[in-house]
Amino acid sequence: MANKQHSSSMILTITVVVAIVLMIIIWPLSMLGKGPSATGSGDEVELRILPVARIEMKKAVVVSDGKPRDGATIYNASCAACHASGAAGAPKTGDKAAWAPRIAAGTATLLKNATNGKGAMPPRGGASDLSDEELKAAVNYLVGKAK
Numbered sequence: 001m002a003n004k005q006h007s008s009s010m011i012l013t014i015t016v017v018v019a020i021v022l023m024i025i026i027w028p029l030s031m032l033g034k035g036p037s038a039t040g041s042g043d044e045v046e047l048r049i050l051p052v053a054r055i056e057m058k059k060a061v062v063v064s065d066g067k068p069r070d071g072a073t074i075y076n077a078s079c080a081a082c083h084a085s086g087a088a089g090a091p092k093t094g095d096k097a098a099w100a101p102r103i104a105a106g107t108a109t110l111l112k113n114a115t116n117g118k119g120a121m122p123p124r125g126g127a128s129d130l131s132d133e134e135l136k137a138a139v140n141y142l143v144g145k146a147k
C-alpha cells in the first residue's frame with residue numbers, strides 16, 4: 001500500500017514537471033510566431049527595406065567618390081587658409097618669387113612635400129580626406145598661379 005501511494009505521487013510529480021516544462025518551452029515559441037505578423041513591428045519593416053537601404057547607401061558613396069573635386073575647389077576649401085595670406089610662412093599663391101625655387105625642384109618634389117607635409121604644413125595640407133588625384137589637382141592649381 002505504501003509503495004503504491006509512493007509511485008502514484010511520483011507519476012503526479014513527473015506529470016506536473018513535464019507540463020510546466022512544456023509550457024515554458026511552447027509559450028515563448030508561440031509568441032515568436034505571432035509577434036511580428038500580428039503587430040507589423042518596426043523590426044519587420046526595417047528588415048523588409050534593408051536591402052533597398054543598403055543599395056541606396058552604396059549609390060551615395062559611389063556618387064561622392066566618383067566625382068573627384070577639382071583643384072580650385074580643394075584649394076579654396078583646404079589650402080587658401082595658409083597660401084592666400086602666407087600664414088605660417090606658406091609661399092603665397094601667385095607669388096612668383098616665392099614659388100620659383102620650389103617649382104625649380106620639380107613637380108614630383110612639390111607633390112611629395114604636399115603629400116608628406118613640409119615645415120608648418122601638415123601632410124596633405126591637413127586635408128587628410130583628399131585622394132592622391134585630388135591633392136595633385138590642388139598642387140597643380142596652386143603652382144599654376146605662380147608660373
Ligand code: HEC
Pocket residue numbers: 074075078079080081082083087088089090091102105109110111113114118119120121122124125126127135138139142
Ligand atoms: C597650415 C597651413 C597650410 C595649409 C592649410 C596648406 N599649406 Fe602648403 N605650405 C604651407 C607652408 C608653411 C609651406 C612652406 C613649407 C616650407 O617650405 O617649410 C607650404 C608649402 C607648400 C608647397 C611647396 C612644397 C615645396 O616643395 O616647397 C606646396 C606644393 C603646397 N604647400 C601645397 C599645398 C596644398 C595643395 C594645400 C591644400 C591641400 C596646402 N598646401 C595647404 C602651409 C600650408
